[in-house]
Amino acid sequence: MHDRDRERTRRRLLDAAFVEFAAHGIAGARMERIARIARCSAGLAYNYYGGKDELFDAVQSDVAGATALEFDVLDLPGYAGRLYDLQHQHPELARLATWQRLERRSPVSRTADVEAIRSAQESGLVSSRFPAEQVLQLVLAVASMWAAAPSSSDHGVRRRTVEDAVRRLVEP
Amino acid sequence: MHDRDRERTRRRLLDAAFVEFAAHGIAGARMERIARIARCSAGLAYNYYGGKDELFDAVQSDVAGATALEFDVLDLPGYAGRLYDLQHQHPELARLATWQRLERRSPVSRTADVEAIRSAQESGLVSSRFPAEQVLQLVLAVASMWAAAPSSSDHGVRRRTVEDAVRRLVEP
Incomplete structure (x- = not known):
């Protein structure tokens, strides 16, 4: 029972933190506000997550798990469309990713996807007009x-x- | 002489604020830090600009004036290349624009540029594959x-x- 309460509080903290970080970013977010919305004390929030930066990391991996979109090298236009849909339905996701870029300066590296594009180019399924990493970046830029x-x-x-x-x- | 001192202090404040806002955004920026780098008191900074938000606005119009890039509907690839160059040479500009989008949520409207694209489409100089406002957004997304x-x-x-x-x- 105690464990379940703990689990629920963590869930409420993650949900409240997602909204807060999407709206204000890391520097602008307030632990007190997050705790208030999650109906717990700021002390408990620090106790569970260590600090604002750690809570931001926790929100990011939580969101990444919940909204995973499979990369589809054989249908890049369709993948771009689905990525567009995801951002359209959840504008906070795009905001969160942008805050991450601005405040952390650590772009996510997608080596496996670049490799998949390179293979598809070698098989003639994707145009070789642009190098593989440029193709991935073009797809992401247009989708967003x-x-x-x-x-x-x-x-x-x-x-x-x-x-x-x-x-x-990308068409050959 | 007094006027010139005032002018120089304003210039130093704008330069310091540009660096501070590009690094930390509006919520993360500290007036004290800006004033220290501009070698004046925080009180004087507030006195000149009213507050952090007003100083951000002042930096934005200062930067917009200094880095104006003429839109060229007859050479959209060249325009995109020059916009890319500008962001490559001054990465803080792109950061500043992104903070503005995230913290102000007020995208700059470019009605005149959309109109120019529409005319170019009617004359057959730009492909009519995409509506004019989509063309502008594609050019900006790819350039950035x-x-x-x-x-x-x-x-x-x-x-x-x-x-x-x-x-x-965009080619017809």
Whole structure:
């Protein structure tokens, strides 16, 4: 029973911290506010996670697990479209990733995906117009091109642009 | 003489604030640190600019004036390449723009540029594959695709990718 309470408090802290970090970033987030929303004391929050930076890390791995999107080298336009959808449905995810980039300066390295692209290029399934790591970055940039903008009624047009643009860039 | 001192202090404050905001954003920036680097008191900084938010605005318009890059609808690949160069030479500019997006949530509207693209599409100079506002967003997304990444020896490859990708997306 005690363990279950602990588990629930941790869950509430992660959920509250996700909202707080997405809104304010690491420097702007307040542990007191997170604790208040999670209905526990700031002391307990520090006790469970050590500090704001550690809590940010915990939120990031929690979110990464919950929203994993499988990379699909054989359908890069479709992958870009799904990544666009994910960011459209959860704008806080894109904000969190951007805060991470700005405040941590440690881009996630995706060596396996670059390798998959390289193989697909060798087999002629993806155009060799651009080097493999440039292809991955193009796909991510186009998929995220609207991530910072306010949502609009243009959703369908935006999604079609993402898929069509990636298709035009990667088709052999 | 008094006016010139005032002007110099303002200049030092803007320069110090630019570095501070690019590194830490609005929430993370410290007026005390800015004032110390500008060799004046925090009180004087508040006196000149009113507060951190107003100082951020002042830095933004200062930077916008100094780094204006003319939009060129007749050479969108070249424009994208020059925008890439600007961000490559001044990575703090891209950081500042990203902080602005995250902390202010007010994207800059570029109606005139969208109109220029629409006219170019009507004259057949730019492909009508994508609606005009999607074209502008694609150009900006591709030009900025490496803005968040650490600089690398790949500079030439990155620049070529930006130009070639935009060309492929917009050529009629």
